[in-house]
Amino acid sequence: MMPSTHDVLVAPSILAADFTRLGDEIRAVEAAGADVLHVDVMDGHFVPNLSIGLPVVAAARRAAGIVVDTHLMITNADRYVERYAEAGSDWISVHAEACPHLDRVIQQIRAAGAKPGVVLNPHTPETALEYVLDALHYVLIMSVNPGFGGQRFLPSVLPKIARLRARIEQRGLDVRIEVDGGIGPETARQVVAAGADVLVAGSAVFGTADYAGAIAAIRGAARG
Ligand code: DX5
Ligand code: ZN
Secondary structure, three states, X not given: OOOOOOOOEEEEEHHHOOHHHHHHHHHHHHHOOOOXXXXXXXXXXXXXXXXXXXXXXXXXXXXXXXXXXXXXEOOOHHHOHHHHHXXXXXXXXXXXXHOOOHXXXXXXXXXXXXXXXXXXXXXXXHHHHOOXXXXXXXXXXXXXXXXXXXXXXXXXXXXXXXXXXXXXXXXXXXXXXXXXXXXXXXXXXXXHHHOOOEEEEOHHHHOXXXXXXXXXXXXXXXXX
């Protein structure tokens, strides 16, 4: 297995935050050492749950000084990516399974001024990205079935991360691998050893009383 040459970034997911105090929660994880703020947009159609949309992304943008990473779990992403970029997303990811014209959506994200990512569900092979990989800033590997926080990590994604990292290095590309779902210190260690370098964590950060301790534990475990 081949680790990434990049520093590992920790990306708390606001899905697990207290929405009555969202600005304070965002400022708290940022002060606690978060590198990226992960925002989960769900449409109740692509995934069996609804979460938040444009106004909350815009509000998160106003509170956050760090990178805003918008994970679109929606169909018809092509109709929305420009507006999510305008709302202040620095990174925008779309699901391969939800985009029949994936190459075009990636180009739309870049043209709108955001960094494009593609998300793969647990069952989707990394080979789905072969012809778009060089256009991406990051690949987001789902390590749970998307739709809900607090689920158990699926270890079946580890070989996929390793194969994707090997392919990125073989092609000499500069693409980050982000992992989302069931990440805590132990799983962080495993996915980073396999080649991941951005770690999304919802309940493992916002579900604790000590955000700095939780982020440091994930980062420390990732360092091995
Ligand atoms: C799930 C979301 C995740 C979620 C992760 O569909 O994409 O970002 O917030 O939550 P945890 O870290 O609790 O598994
Ligand atoms: Zn997510």
